[in-house]
Amino acid sequence: MIERSPGRDPETSEADLSAAARTPTDEAALAARLERLGGTLEARRAAEEAENAKARPAGFAQATKIASEFVAGVIVGGGLGWVIDRALGTTPWALIVFVLLGFAAGVLNVLRAEGVVAGAGTRLREAGKNSGSASGRSDEGPGPTA
Numbered sequence: 502m503i504e505r506s507p508g509r510d511p512e513t514s515e516a517d518l519s520a521a522a523r524t525p526t527d528e529a530a531l532a533a534r535l536e537r538l539g540g541t542l543e544a545r546r547a548a549e550e551a552e553n554a555k556a557r558p559a560g561f562a563q564a565t566k567i568a569s570e571f572v573a574g575v576i577v578g579g580g581l582g583w584v585i586d587r588a589l590g591t592t593p594w595a596l597i598v599f600v601l602l603g604f605a606a607g608v609l610n611v612l613r614a615e616g617v618v619a620g621a622g623t624r625l626r627e628a629g630k631n632s633g634s635a636s637g638r639s640d641e642g643p644g645p646t647a
Contacts, residue, residue, distance in 0.1 A: 566614065567611050567614050567615070570607065570610040570611060570614060571607035571608070571610065571611050572607070573607070573610075574603045574604065574605075574606040574607030574608075574609075574610055575600060575603040575604050575607050576603070577603055577606075578599040578600050578601070578602050578603015578604065578606065579596060579599060579600045579603060581595075581599045581603075582595040582596035582597065582598060582599030582600055583595075583596050585599065
């Protein structure tokens with residue numbers, strides 16, 4: 502005769518019982534891992550949102566600075582041209598020339614602010630170093646006299 506334990510089906514094998522016994526703990530472990538993953542994702546999202554919030558004003562400030570440098574160059578050029586036209590009586594010509602010069606100065610300021618073009622002092626120092634090393638002379642001595 503087959504012995505029956507209470508709560509046990511005789512047709513269920515030991516492998517089925519161990520799988521059934523593992524299922525609730527596996528589900529609990531899976532749920533815990535899923536909860537930790539959700540917490541980690543929320544923390545990363547919050548960190549990214551905070552970083553983006555910090556980057557927006559900095560980017561906007563940079564854009565405002567660049568735009569104001571460009572506009573200031575054009576306005577100063579136009580103002581100088583207008584003053585020269587009033588003083589000399591060359592009605593549109595100085596204004597046209599100085600607005601174009603102001604436009605060029607504004608573009609140069611924008612390129613310098615973005616680091617595309619080096620400042621004049623930096624270019625002169627680099628040119629001095631390169632010419633001194635190419636000719637074998639040192640920049641420390643007195644320059645040529647005429």
